[in-house]
Amino acid sequence: MQEGLWNPGKTISQTQNWKSGVSYSCDPADFSYMKVNVPCQDACPALTNIPSYIRALYEEKFATSYEINRMVNLLPGTLGRICSRPCELKCRHGEAGLGEPVNICHIKKAASDLRGLGHSYMTPRFAPVGKTVAIVGSGPAGLAAAHDLAMMGFDVTILEAFEEPGGMLRYGIPEFRLPRIILSEEIANILRLGISIKTGVRVGVDLTLESIMSNYDATLIAAGCYEPMELGIPGEDLLGVYTGLNFVMDVAKGLDVRIGKKVMVIGAGFTAFDCSRLALRLGAEDVTLCIRGLEEDLRVTTDEIVEAKREGIRIQSLLLSKGVYGGGHVKGVEFFRTRPVERSSESRRAVEPIFGSEFVLEADSVILAIGQAPQRIPGPGKQNDRGVIIADFGNFRSTATNLYLAGDYLTGPSTVIESISSGRRAAGKIAEDLLGKKLKEWVVRIKDAKLTDRQRSWDLIPRVEIPTVLPVEDRFQSKGFVEVETGYLPEQAHDESKRCYLCYLHYEIDVNKCIYCRYCIDNAPRDCIKLVNDIFTDETGAVSGYLETTQWTEVSAVVIDNSQCVRCGECVRVCPVDCISVSRMDLVERFLIEETEA
Amino acid sequence: MSRQSFVIIGNGPAANQAAESLRSQGSEAKITMLSKDSFRGYLPHLLPDFISGSIGEESLYFRPHAYYKEKNIFLRLGQKAVGIDFSKRRIFLEHREVISFDGLIIATGGKPRIPEYYQLFEDLMLTLKTPQDAKLWISKLKSVDSILMLGGDLTSLSLTRALLKMGKTIQFIINEDSFWPIPYSEEIYKAVAQRLESKGVQVVHCNKIRRVTQIDENLIEVDTDTCSVRTGAIGAFFGLVPDVRFLVRSGLDIDRGILVDEFLKTRFEDVFAVGDCAQVYHPALRNYWVSIGYQNAATLGKIAASNLLGSDLEALVAPESILDVGGVKVNTSWWTEF
Numbered sequence: 001m002q003e004g005l006w007n008p009g010k011t012i013s014q015t016q017n018w019k020s021g022v023s024y025s026c027d028p029a030d031f032s033y034m035k036v037n038v039p040c041q042d043a044c045p046a047l048t049n050i051p052s053y054i055r056a057l058y059e060e061k062f063a064t065s066y067e068i069n070r071m072v073n074l075l076p077g078t079l080g081r082i083c084s085r086p087c088e089l090k091c092r093h094g095e096a097g098l099g100e101p102v103n104i105c106h107i108k109k110a111a112s113d114l115r116g117l118g119h120s121y122m123t124p125r126f127a128p129v130g131k132t133v134a135i136v137g138s139g140p141a142g143l144a145a146a147h148d149l150a151m152m153g154f155d156v157t158i159l160e161a162f163e164e165p166g167g168m169l170r171y172g173i174p175e176f177r178l179p180r181i182i183l184s185e186e187i188a189n190i191l192r193l194g195i196s197i198k199t200g201v202r203v204g205v206d207l208t209l210e211s212i213m214s215n216y217d218a219t220l221i222a223a224g225c226y227e228p229m230e231l232g233i234p235g236e237d238l239l240g241v242y243t244g245l246n247f248v249m250d251v252a253k254g255l256d257v258r259i260g261k262k263v264m265v266i267g268a269g270f271t272a273f274d275c276s277r278l279a280l281r282l283g284a285e286d287v288t289l290c291i292r293g294l295e296e297d298l299r300v301t302t303d304e305i306v307e308a309k310r311e312g313i314r315i316q317s318l319l320l321s322k323g324v325y326g327g328g329h330v331k332g333v334e335f336f337r338t339r340p341v342e343r344s345s346e347s348r349r350a351v352e353p354i355f356g357s358e359f360v361l362e363a364d365s366v367i368l369a370i371g372q373a374p375q376r377i378p379g380p381g382k383q384n385d386r387g388v389i390i391a392d393f394g395n396f397r398s399t400a401t402n403l404y405l406a407g408d409y410l411t412g413p414s415t416v417i418e419s420i421s422s423g424r425r426a427a428g429k430i431a432e433d434l435l436g437k438k439l440k441e442w443v444v445r446i447k448d449a450k451l452t453d454r455q456r457s458w459d460l461i462p463r464v465e466i467p468t469v470l471p472v473e474d475r476f477q478s479k480g481f482v483e484v485e486t487g488y489l490p491e492q493a494h495d496e497s498k499r500c501y502l503c504y505l506h507y508e509i510d511v512n513k514c515i516y517c518r519y520c521i522d523n524a525p526r527d528c529i530k531l532v533n534d535i536f537t538d539e540t541g542a543v544s545g546y547l548e549t550t551q552w553t554e555v556s557a558v559v560i561d562n563s564q565c566v567r568c569g570e571c572v573r574v575c576p577v578d579c580i581s582v583s584r585m586d587l588v589e590r591f592l593i594e595e596t597e598a
Numbered sequence: 599m600s601r602q603s604f605v606i607i608g609n610g611p612a613a614n615q616a617a618e619s620l621r622s623q624g625s626e627a628k629i630t631m632l633s634k635d636s637f638r639g640y641l642p643h644l645l646p647d648f649i650s651g652s653i654g655e656e657s658l659y660f661r662p663h664a665y666y667k668e669k670n671i672f673l674r675l676g677q678k679a680v681g682i683d684f685s686k687r688r689i690f691l692e693h694r695e696v697i698s699f700d701g702l703i704i705a706t707g708g709k710p711r712i713p714e715y716y717q718l719f720e721d722l723m724l725t726l727k728t729p730q731d732a733k734l735w736i737s738k739l740k741s742v743d744s745i746l747m748l749g750g751d752l753t754s755l756s757l758t759r760a761l762l763k764m765g766k767t768i769q770f771i772i773n774e775d776s777f778w779p780i781p782y783s784e785e786i787y788k789a790v791a792q793r794l795e796s797k798g799v800q801v802v803h804c805n806k807i808r809r810v811t812q813i814d815e816n817l818i819e820v821d822t823d824t825c826s827v828r829t830g831a832i833g834a835f836f837g838l839v840p841d842v843r844f845l846v847r848s849g850l851d852i853d854r855g856i857l858v859d860e861f862l863k864t865r866f867e868d869v870f871a872v873g874d875c876a877q878v879y880h881p882a883l884r885n886y887w888v889s890i891g892y893q894n895a896a897t898l899g900k901i902a903a904s905n906l907l908g909s910d911l912e913a914l915v916a917p918e919s920i921l922d923v924g925g926v927k928v929n930t931s932w933w934t935e936f
Contacts, residue, residue: 096680096681096690097680097681097690097692097694294851294852294853295853296846296847296852306714309713309714309715310714310715310717310718311715312715317853318853318886337879337884337885337886339857339879340851340857340865342865349851354879356881356884357879357881357884357885358884359884359885470718471808471809472715473806473808526694
C-alpha cells in the first residue's frame, strides 16, 4: 500500500449510514487489515478493487466490472492487455498449496471486450475551480493526471511532442500486444472531459518551460523516459546495432525498419521482449534474448516469457556484455558469464561477471534494450547531474514554485500502472496545493454482506489461460499487427472469475454467541479457524498474529484468520448458533467535494 | 542436543548415493528421503527394454525395500515437496505436512522437456521418464502400430530400437529443436537421419509442426510445414529439464537448475543440490553444466554427502563418456544448452 494513504496521527473518522448498513472508516487498523487481507489490491499501484470487479464480471455485469477498473486505473482495456500484473504475484490463490493465481489481468481484458457497444462511461464532474494546469506529455502519467484534474474542475492543457497522444503506450508498445483502436478509444474518453491537447509541441525546443509556467497556475512534467541508455562498451556505434526504444518507436511510426536474420537482443524488460518479438515479425529467423540475471527475476509476466519462447525466441541467462565486435557492421557480442551474488530478500538479485568466462555469440543485428532515462528539458529548479529537473517522490514538487513531476520522468522507467498511479497522486497533490484543501481520500467502506454462492469446488478449477492466435505462424500475418491474445470467450471469463476467493469478504466469529462446538474447525478446508489464547495487534491496532493453544482451559476465543481463509463459507453453513457474520470491506476513493453533474 | 535430521529430496541415483554416503561415513543423523514418486529408485535407461518386454518391472529398481530398513533410512514415497522455507529450515509437503531439517540435499532430478512451441500439443504426447510413463506406453502399444517420435534425445533413440524390435512402424521428426544433450549440427542431423532410415524408420524432414488433431482414440493427424502424417501415438523426446520449478522464488538461485558452487553448495548453509537438478559453473567449459547419466549423478551425490558432513570436496566436471546417438558416437557427460 502506498505511503501516505492514511495518516497515523490523525483522528479516526468513521461515518456510518445506519439505514443502509454502510460505514466508511479511516481507522489505520482497517487500512492495515486491507493491506494484509486483500493483497491483490494492495499490490496494485493504482489500488484497483480487484475482487469487486471480478465479482461483477462473474455476475455478467461487464460494464460495471469495466467501470470499477476505470475509476482508478483509467485504461482497463489497455491494462487488460499490457499490465505488468503485480497483483497476480500476490493473489492468495497462488500461495503454496492453493494452486495458481487468478488470471486477474485477463479478466480485466474480458470486462473491456465483453461490455458491449452501448457502454456509457460514468465519470463524475465537479464545478470549475478557476485554475489552469499544463501537463507536459500524454503518456499514462500525463493522461491520468489530466483526467483527475479535469474531473476536479481544473482547466487542463496537455502539450505532447508526438503527433498523437499516448506516449509510450502508443509509441513504445507494439500493436500485437496493444491494438491502437483500444488505446485510442480509452484516450478519447479521458480527453472528452474538456482537456485541451496540443500535439507536435516539443517543450524545451518549440516552447520554453518558463513560458508555460508563466501562463498556468501549475505545470506538471510527465514526459516519460526517451533517452536510451548505453552499455558503455566498445562497438555500440557499429552498423547493425540499434537501441531498443528507437527500434520499437520506428516500427510504431510505420517507418521502414530493416533487421538481420540472426538477431541478438540485450535487455530484460518489456521493451527487450517487444524488440525480440518484433524482430521475428520483421523477418528475423533466429532471435536470442540475453539477460544478465536469472529468468525468474525478469519483471515481465510469465505469459510474455512463454509466448516469446513459443514464437521461437531463445532466452540466454547469466550473460553480461563485454563488447560488440565487427568491422564496420556488427558481427557479434562478447559476453562474460555471470553469477548471482548476495541480495536482500526483497530486492532483485545482483550478479557479478565471472572473469575468464568470456565467449562470443554471433549476430548480424544487435538491439540494446537496457532502459532509458528522462530527456533534459531546460527549466528552473534543482537538477540532477545530467541537467534533468528533479522532484520529491512523495509530493511530486520540484524546487521551482508550482512545477511538478510525475511518472517515469520523476522516477525513471516504471510500469504503465505505476505511471497511472503516479499521475493520479500528483494530480491530487497539485489540487491540494492550488486550492489549499484535500479533494479526495481513500477510505475503507464496510457493509453487511451475505454468504455468496461461492463453492469450495471452484477452488479446484484450473487457471484458464488466455487463448492466443494459433498456429504461431499466423501471428506473423498482416505485417505482424495481429493481436496475439485473442481474449476469453464469455464462458471462459466466467469460469476464471469463479476462482477468485473474494478476499474483500470478512468473516468473523462472535465470541459471545460461540458455544465452542468446533463444527467450524472440523469443516474448515485449511488452518483458517484457530483456538487462541491471545491476539496480537500491530501499531495500528490491526490483528497481526495469534497465540494458539490446544488446551481447552487456555482457549479465550475461536477466531477466523482471514489471511488464511479462502472464503468458502463452510463455517457459516455448519455453525449451529449462527455466530459467524460476513461483512464486505472495500478500499475505495472518496471525493470530498460536491459533484455537480453526472 | 537432539539428533540431527538430514533430508534428501529425491529418490534417483544422486539421492540414493547421498543417503548411502551419509551412513557409510558414520553419520548417525536421522536420514529422510522424500520422493514424489510412489516407486523406488529405478534405472531410466532400462525403460525401453521394460516396454518391449525384454525385462520385467522388478529389474528396473535398483534397491530393495529391505536396504532402507537395514541402513535406517526413512524412505517416504509419494510425498511431494511443494516449497521450502530456508530461513526456518522447513519443507512443505503437498499433503500439508511440514518437515524440519538440519541439512538438506536436493536431488529432484530432471523431468521431460517439452519446448514451449510443442507444449500446445502436450496433451497428445507421451513422454518416457518413469516406470509409470512406461506403463502408459505399454498400454498404448496394445492398440497402435505406428508411432511418431518427436525430438532426438537418447531415450527416443533407444525406445525406437525397442519399438522396431516389437514390429512397430516408426516415423521420426528431427529438427533443430531435437537433439539433446548435444547441440544441433548439420553433421549430427544428417548422420542420425541416415542411420534411422537404414533401420527402417521413416524420417520426416520438416521445420515446424503446425497442427496436431486427434481423429480418434488411436489416430492422430500431424500437419507440418512440409507434409501431413498420420500416426497412432506421438512420443515427445526433447531431453530433460531440472525438476525445480517448485523452488522458484524460494530464495535459491534457479536458472535452468539450482545454481551451486563447485562444492555443490547452494546459497543457504547446509543445503546442497546434486545430480540432474544442479547447475555448476566450470572454468574449463566457460559455461554452466548439468550432469547426465547414472554414474555422474551418483558421484555428485557422494560429494554432497561428504561436504554436508564437513568435507570440502570439489565436484569436477564429469569426464567425457561415449554416448551413442542413433549410431553416432558422441563424447559428452553433461549438457549446457537448451
